[in-house]
Amino acid sequence: MRVRRTLTAATGLLAASALALAGCASSSPEDDAAPAAEETADQFPITIEHALGTTTIEEEPTRVATWGWGSTEAAIASGVYPVAVAEQIWTVGEDALLPWVETAYEEAGEELPVLLDDSAGGEEVPYEQFAETAPDLIIATYSGLTEEQYALLEEIAPVVAYPEAPWTTPWDENITLTAEALGRSEAGADVLAEFEDYAAGIAADHPEFEGKTIAAIVDDPQNGQIFVYNSSDPRAGFLEKLGFTTAPAVDELDPTGGEDFFYTLSYEELDKLESDVVVAYTYTEEQAEALPDSKELSALPALRDGMVAQVVGTVNVSSVSPPTALSYDWPEGVPALAENLGELLG
Known part of the structure; x- marks a missing residue:
């Protein structure tokens, strides 16, 4: 499923060197669960091998958190709206979402996610915030997670990390892996096909x-x-x-x-x-x-x-x-x- 959105050019370009901790949602984790936009096609459990281990996802996740870059968008485009995402201070500043992400939530009528503190640019992980949002899956397919960080996050929820090396996951694999972890491989394939068609169109032109x-x-x-x-x-x-x-x-x-x-x-x-x-x-x-x-x-x-x-x-x-x-x-x-x-x- 491809999420359509109307993107506006009126976006503030805010740079920040420090960030106050993003406020957590006032409702309970159960109230915040993002409803699945459509039924998944893949059967659970799903097992995914990655650079930091092997992760088994026993059942369809309903409270997804993302960490790093691109997995938030890949999840949304596949029909799942994460309940917690890494903030992007350098891009849009404090207490703000990337414009295309915010637009997608608003157009779908979904509650905006908790912003996970990423003031250290991925070098530090806000474990307490992750735990407070009670995720049942953490997707970090394009991130810089270390083995230690991965192990600590695994105590909170299953974690799917990058396939080979930190911060090198190709854009197409990021989409494919995210969709696979969500049990939405077909949706991910559709998203990727549209993405590839767009790039091929530019190349042809x-x-x-x-x-x-x-x-x-x-x-x-x-x-x-x-x-x-x-x-x-x-x-x-x-x-x-x-x-x-x-x-x-x-x-x-x-x-x-x-x-x-x-x-x-x-x-x-x-x-x-x-x-x-x-x-x-x-x-x-x-x-x-x-x-x-x-x-x-x-x-x-x-x-x-x-x-x-x-x-x-x-x-x-x-x-x-x-x-x-x-x-x-x-x-x-x-x-x-x-x-x-x-x-x-x-």
């Missing part, structure tokens, strides 16, 4: 993307470096879905050998990051305006050649970092990026 090399970066001027997402990162995977090829230099320059999903590259080494085009995720309009004329970035071959496409603003950047089951058609995200890339390469 832009044959100029085919075979062009690309790199995805974030500028970090305070430390004189850039962040580079390597080929294991879902951002790179989605760009490849549009027809691009991750530039060989992206992985060749990675000092971690692919052990992490990104690495840093000093300004002094920018000339080594050869690619036909670069996607720069930029957080403010001021940064975006300054980037093309940046002396510090001038050694970057793509910038020198005028081949940098930007995604600007925390909400817009979040909609493509990587895209999710509800954000892939956010107007100022993938659609605007594809248009920008088309103009550069056309």
Whole structure:
């Protein structure tokens, strides 16, 4: 089942460095249970193997909590509205949901979820908050859970973690695994098919993307470096879905050998990051305006050649970092990026 939503562009771009604990719902956990939007097709129990263990879900979950990125949207798109989700301080600020998530709840008439404290960006887990929401399943398929965190959460409810490594789950696997954990594999397949059709449509409309090399970066001027997402990162995977090829230099320059999903590259080494085009995720309009004329970035071959496409603003950047089951058609995200890339390469 695909959740339809009317997305508005009037979304505040709020950045926050600290967060007050989100208030819990006043009603009891039983009152807050999100009703299933449709009957599940899969039979329980369901057993899922992942990087941190094997999880068996004995019966259809009715109180789902999510942690990390994208699993909230995947659950909603599959017909399940989580009762608790990780907050996204960097994107939308304190006490707020991602706009496409909030719209989905409102249009479905569902009670908004409890916001789980994620002020440490995934490094710390609010176990007490999880326990207070009384989940019967925790989905963290695209997260940074450690073995210790996983074990502690398992004491609260069954946990489905990432399939291979932290923060590297491809956008399509995130949808598939989430739907499988919910017993809604068919719904997940429908969501994924729509997502893939959308990406294929962009690729078909832009044959100029085919075979062009690309790199995805974030500028970090305070430390004189850039962040580079390597080929294991879902951002790179989605760009490849549009027809691009991750530039060989992206992985060749990675000092971690692919052990992490990104690495840093000093300004002094920018000339080594050869690619036909670069996607720069930029957080403010001021940064975006300054980037093309940046002396510090001038050694970057793509910038020198005028081949940098930007995604600007925390909400817009979040909609493509990587895209999710509800954000892939956010107007100022993938659609605007594809248009920008088309103009550069056309």
